[in-house]
Amino acid sequence: MKIIEGKLSLKGNEKVAIINGRFNHIITDRLVEGAKDAFIRHGGNEANLDLILVPGAFEIPFALERALSSGKYDAICCVGAVIRGATPHFDYISAEATKGIATVGLKYGKPVANGVLTTDSIEQAIERAGSKVGNKGAEAMVTIIEMLDLYSEMGK
Ligand code: INI
Numbered sequence: 001m002k003i004i005e006g007k008l009s010l011k012g013n014e015k016v017a018i019i020n021g022r023f024n025h026i027i028t029d030r031l032v033e034g035a036k037d038a039f040i041r042h043g044g045n046e047a048n049l050d051l052i053l054v055p056g057a058f059e060i061p062f063a064l065e066r067a068l069s070s071g072k073y074d075a076i077c078c079v080g081a082v083i084r085g086a087t088p089h090f091d092y093i094s095a096e097a098t099k100g101i102a103t104v105g106l107k108y109g110k111p112v113a114n115g116v117l118t119t120d121s122i123e124q125a126i127e128r129a130g131s132k133v134g135n136k137g138a139e140a141m142v143t144i145i146e147m148l149d150l151y152s153e154m155g156k
Contacts, residue, residue: 006150010043014074014148018049018141019063021080021097021116023056030129031079031115031137038141039077057082057116058093061100068108075111075144079137081129084120094118111147115140 057080082094105112119125127133
């Protein structure tokens with residue numbers, strides 16, 4: 001049986017963007033750091049990494065659409081933090097961000113990862129932004145790296 005699977009290494013020529021929803025930036029800045037660190041540790045060239053900032057998670061799919069339609073990027077890592085707290089916005093924003101990221105990713109056929117945290121509390125967000133439960137920005141970037149290699153293994 002032939003197993004087709006992506007490896008966790010970059011060649012160094014991949015152009016990747018991180019799209020960060022700045023809302024709750026105390027958390028999302030940590031996710032960006034994790035994603036950037038994972039990119040470099042796996043062989044990425046920092047000169048080939050862009051950071052695109054948008055106001056909040058709701059805007060991520062719009063910037064994603066524009067970034068992918070530009071043809072400048074091989075893959076995009078999305079990060080953000082939607083924290084339930086007291087806001088009734090939570091369900092709408094987290095649903096739109098998730099749906100939008102998947103829809104745009106499918107449209108362009110390029111690796112796109114969803115590193116948008118959706119948590120009940122700020123404490124849970126902190127745990128996922130570089131403490132107890134790891135760094136979801138780094139995990140999203142590692143997903144991109146595996147999918148880039150998988151797509152190349154699978155051919156056009
Ligand atoms: N955006 C977030 O990324 N996280 C949140 O927790 C959040 N809350 O709680 O409201 C949030 N709101 C802003 C939203 O993403 C848009 O920027 C805004 O609605 C304008 O379109």
